[in-house]
Amino acid sequence: MLEEFAYIDNPSMWRNRPFLFLFFILLVALFVIGILLIIVWYIFTLIDNIQVKEKKIIWTHGLLSKNYVEVSIDHIRTINIYQSFIQRICDAGNIEIYSAGDEPEVYLKGLPFPNKLKNIIEHNKDKLS
Numbered sequence: 001m002l003e004e005f006a007y008i009d010n011p012s013m014w015r016n017r018p019f020l021f022l023f024f025i026l027l028v029a030l031f032v033i034g035i036l037l038i039i040v041w042y043i044f045t046l047i048d049n050i051q052v053k054e055k056k057i058i059w060t061h062g063l064l065s066k067n068y069v070e071v072s073i074d075h076i077r078t079i080n081i082y083q084s085f086i087q088r089i090c091d092a093g094n095i096e097i098y099s100a101g102d103e104p105e106v107y108l109k110g111l112p113f114p115n116k117l118k119n120i121i122e123h124n125k126d127k128l129s
Contacts, residue, residue: 007052007120009112011045013038015092016110048108052120055128057097059106069106073121074128075099081114097121 014021024041027034043063051058057076059069076099083093093114096104111117 003053003055005051005053006124007117008050009117010049011108011110012090012092012112013041013045013110015090015112016087018086018090045110050106050108050111050117052117052124054124057106057121059108071097071099071105073124076121076125079118079121080104081118083114 024034024038027037047061047063049060051060052073055073057071057073059071061067061069076097078096078098080096080098081093082096087093087110092110092112094109095106095111095114095117097106098104
């Protein structure tokens with residue numbers, strides 16, 4: 001049986017830094033460089049991708065060369081979410097997922113709806129136990 005994804009997402013541009021996004025939009029109106037900055041920023045949001053399946057989390061990092069990290073949901077020890085004031089208003093944040101050791105196995109900056117991701121992981125973890 002194939003597992004279906006419970007959650008798939010990339011970091012958000014405007015939710016993570018709305019003032020910078022608006023600044024770049026203003027630059028688009030004034031200069032062509034604003035368009036280039038938005039394109040480069042968009043490409044950087046495609047570098048990270050997180051997928052949550054029923055039993056594991058898959059974090060893909062990289063654009064031309066890729067790093068894949070798979071973490072079993074039943075081995076997750078801690079989930080940390082960090083949100084600045086602006087990120088809280090826009091419902092975005094940075095998330096760290098630990099399974100063992102002092103370094104996080106998964107670290108994403110500017111992810112939209114980080115609490116939704118945390119709740120999905122906790123729900124799937126409860127189903128496994």
